[in-house]
Amino acid sequence: MMSIESAVTKVDNVGELELFASGKVRETFRFTSNVLLMVSTDRISAFDYVLPTGIPGKGKVLNGLSKFFFRESKDVCPNHFISTRLGDFIELEEDMLELLEGRAMLVEEMKPIPFECIVRGHLCGSAWREYQASGKVGDITLPQGLEFGDSLKTPLFTPTTKAETGHDRPVTQEDVVAAIGKKDADYIHKMSIELFDLGHRTAYDKGIAVLDTKFEFGYNRRGEICVMDEFMTPDSSRFWLKSEYRNGQRNNFYDKEYIRSYLNDSGWDKEPPAPNLPDEVVAEMARRYRVVYESITEHSLA
Numbered sequence: 001m002m003s004i005e006s007a008v009t010k011v012d013n014v015g016e017l018e019l020f021a022s023g024k025v026r027e028t029f030r031f032t033s034n035v036l037l038m039v040s041t042d043r044i045s046a047f048d049y050v051l052p053t054g055i056p057g058k059g060k061v062l063n064g065l066s067k068f069f070f071r072e073s074k075d076v077c078p079n080h081f082i083s084t085r086l087g088d089f090i091e092l093e094e095d096m097l098e099l100l101e102g103r104a105m106l107v108e109e110m111k112p113i114p115f116e117c118i119v120r121g122h123l124c125g126s127a128w129r130e131y132q133a134s135g136k137v138g139d140i141t142l143p144q145g146l147e148f149g150d151s152l153k154t155p156l157f158t159p160t161t162k163a164e165t166g167h168d169r170p171v172t173q174e175d176v177v178a179a180i181g182k183k184d185a186d187y188i189h190k191m192s193i194e195l196f197d198l199g200h201r202t203a204y205d206k207g208i209a210v211l212d213t214k215f216e217f218g219y220n221r222r223g224e225i226c227v228m229d230e231f232m233t234p235d236s237s238r239f240w241l242k243s244e245y246r247n248g249q250r251n252n253f254y255d256k257e258y259i260r261s262y263l264n265d266s267g268w269d270k271e272p273p274a275p276n277l278p279d280e281v282v283a284e285m286a287r288r289y290r291v292v293y294e295s296i297t298e299h300s301l302a
């Protein structure tokens with residue numbers, strides 16, 4: 001039995017920095033007028049609730065994979081990444097630097113574009129349910145007879161709203177055009193597909209199949225559109241191990257889906273309070289996050 005290191009589920013303050021936003025998973029602090037410090041905690045959310053149990057090392061996986069892909073993709077599309085070397089920029093107590101090590105990133109502040117740009121290379125999740133009901137995903141009619149998890153000939157772009165509260169709702173490309181104009185709407189569509197292709201290819205070479213993912217974009221000070229938030233993490237994507245997929249296994253997810261399945265089977269009615277996760281589920285989820293990080297980056301998780 002592996003020992004369970006403790007999860008970092010709270011980061012209340014970083015030196016004197018002012019809290020900018022507290023999300024379900026990340027705490028963001030203002031560093032300068034144009035630069036934010038994003039800290040990925042080990043919190044995990046499912047069905048819109050933050051669970052009381054954290055997943056040790058998860059924040060480092062999110063931060064590390066995002067950094068890896070921001071670097072890989074910078075020539076395809078600009079992004080918000082500045083640095084993970086906090087010590088070069090801020091003077092902090094030794095304990096605080098240690099707590100933040102591997103889980104914090106300085107980023108350029110963006111004016112968010114309020115859509116979640118989802119790209120699907122395989123048929124699963126809500127797209128699978130939609131297809132079963134109507135043969136379509138969004139306004140695209142797909143061939144008949146597709147099975148759960150089948151790979152799609154060309155990746156589908158299925159944007160949604162980015163809801164402050166409640167569920168995200170699918171939107172059409174016309175809705176995106178109405179909000180930000182045709183040029184920018186076309187650009188984020190094109191970039192979503194290109195970034196998905198790059199991420200998918202990179203991960204697949206390392207033994208991880210990316211089924212779908214979500215990107216967020218924003219405008220920087222110069223009005224340029226950049227990718228922000230996270231990039232191809234197990235919170236924003238669905239992953240399979242390539243080896244298992246090739247053997248026909250399509251139900252063993254290496255992402256948050258593992259926890260969703262556990263919660264579905266647990267009988268929880270999805271009303272608060274969210275239940276605690278058993279130790280073995282926490283350990284297995286932590287292992288899966290780590291496998292994805294270590295496979296793709298070829299570095300061990302510190």
Ligand SMILES: Nc1ncnc2c1ncn2[C@@H]1O[C@H](COP(=O)(O)OP(=O)(O)OP(=O)(O)O)[C@@H](O)[C@H]1O
Pocket residue numbers: 021022023024025026027028036080107108109110111112163164216218228229230
């Ligand atoms: N460079 C950036 N500038 C401004 N906001 C950003 C930037 N990068 C990410 N964000 C925003 O910061 C938040 C990240 O926090 P987190 O992922 O914990 O939130 P969430 O659970 O996805 O959603 P919510 O913030 O609604 O709780 C997201 O709302 C994201 O859109």
Ligand SMILES: [Mg+2]
Pocket residue numbers: 023025
């Ligand atoms: Mg998020």
